[in-house]
Amino acid sequence: MRDALINLRALPEQRDLIDYAASLLGKNRSDFMLEVACERAQTVILDRVFFGLDAEKFKQFSDLLDAPKTPNAGLARLMEVKAPWQEGSE
Known part of the structure; x- marks a missing residue:
């Protein structure tokens, strides 16, 4: 049963087109x-x-995903930041 109401206004021309x-x-x-x-x-x-990717682009994409991880100082710092809802964050 539909019970959520959605209201919107339209120009008469738009309403007529939709109808x-x-x-x-x-x-x-x-x-x-x-x-x-x-x-x-x-x-x-x-x-x-x-x-979607063609075969060549998919191979390039897969190679990037499979490549060894490289250090990323910015990402490391970001991962150390506690979320506001985590206990002891300040």
């Missing part, structure tokens, strides 16, 4: 907008998580 597209798919405005917004949200999230 027309929804009607072409046999959907009401709310179902259409929710479906399209969720599809777009998933795309945005996946774009931040997954990326």
